[in-house]
Amino acid sequence: MREIQNSPIGIFDSGVGGLTVLRELYRQLPQESILYFADTARLPYGNRPSGEILQFVREILTWMAQQNVKMVIMACNTSSALALEAVRQEFDFPILGVILPGAKAAVKQGQRIGVISTPATAKSNAYRQAIQEIDPNAQVWQIPCPEFVPLIEQNRIWEPYTKQMAQLYLQPLLARNIDTLVYGCTHYRHLETVIKGIVPPTVNLIDPARYVVQAAEKELKLMALGQTRPALPTRFAVSGCPQTFSQLSQQWLGYHPTVESVSLPTMVTAAVTWEEVEMLE
Incomplete structure (x- = not known):
C-alpha cells in the first residue's frame, strides 16, 4: 500500500x-x-x-x-x-x-446558469444533465466557443480579437440574465481577466478545477x-x-x-x- x-x-x-x-x-x-x-x-x-x-x-x-x-x-x-x-x-x-464537481458548485451559486465550453462538450449536454439532475429547477444555457482553445494555445489572450470573440460568445448568456457562469473547459480560466471585463460583477464564476x-x-x-x-x-x-x-x-x-x-x-x-x-x- x-x-x-x-x-x-x-x-x-x-x-x-x-x-x-x-x-x-x-x-x-x-x-x-x-x-x-x-x-x-x-x-x-x-x-x-x-x-x-x-x-x-x-x-x-x-x-x-x-x-x-x-x-x-x-x-x-x-x-x-x-x-x-x-x-x-x-x-x-x-x-x-x-463536470460533476463543476455542476455541483454551480447549483450552489445560482439558478440561471450559463456554460461556455467546446462544441463537443456543448453537444453532449453533459453540464445541463448534471446540473438538472442535482436541481431540476435550474435553468441552463450552453454556448460552444470553438475559437477559445486555439487562441489560448497560440498565446493570443490579450489581443483585441480575443475580447471580440468573448463578447460574441457571452452575449447570448448575458441576454438570459444568467447569475452563474461555468468555465466548461479548463482552458477558459486563463481568460478570466477578459471575461470579468464583460460579465457583470454579480455573475458567479465557477472554475471546476x-x-x-x-x-x-x-x-x-x-x-x-x-x-x-x-x-x-x-x-x-x-x-x-x-x-x-x-x-x-x-x-x-x-x-x-x-x-x-x-x-x-x-x-x-x-x-x-x-x-x-x-x-x-
Whole structure:
C-alpha cells in the first residue's frame, strides 16, 4: 500500500488548460507528486468526434497506467463529457472528471446558469444533465466557443480579437440574465481577466478545477492513498513539441518546466470503438 500511496496523481488535457487543475493541486494538495500530460499533437479536442476522443483517452490512460499513477484527473471537459463513464471500468485506479464537481458548485451559486465550453462538450449536454439532475429547477444555457482553445494555445489572450470573440460568445448568456457562469473547459480560466471585463460583477464564476481537486482529496482520504513522503517535482510530458509547451506554460507556472516528449501506445481496437460510440450519438 505504501508504494501506491507514493505514486503520482496523473492529470491530462489537450494542452495548457489542465494547468488550472495543476495549480489547484499545488494549492490544495501540495504534498502530492504529479504527472502532467498534454496531448498537444492532437489539440484541440473540442471539434473531434466522440469515438476519436475515447480512443485518445484510452491511449493516455494506458500510458499513465504504465507510469504507475494512483489516480487520474481528466483535466479536460471534453474528455470528461465523452469518455469518463466508458473508461472508468477499464482501469484499476480512480478516474475523476471535472463536470460533476463543476455542476455541483454551480447549483450552489445560482439558478440561471450559463456554460461556455467546446462544441463537443456543448453537444453532449453533459453540464445541463448534471446540473438538472442535482436541481431540476435550474435553468441552463450552453454556448460552444470553438475559437477559445486555439487562441489560448497560440498565446493570443490579450489581443483585441480575443475580447471580440468573448463578447460574441457571452452575449447570448448575458441576454438570459444568467447569475452563474461555468468555465466548461479548463482552458477558459486563463481568460478570466477578459471575461470579468464583460460579465457583470454579480455573475458567479465557477472554475471546476477548484472543485475536482476537492473531490480528489476526498477520494484519496477514502482510499487511504495520501502520499507519505515529500512530493517529487512535477513531471511534464507532451505528445507534441516540448519547447512550445514549456514556453507557453511559463506564464502560469512562474518557471519554464522541463518537458519530455512521449509517444502514446496505439489502441488497435480503436476502429471498433469508434463505430460503437458513433452509434450512440
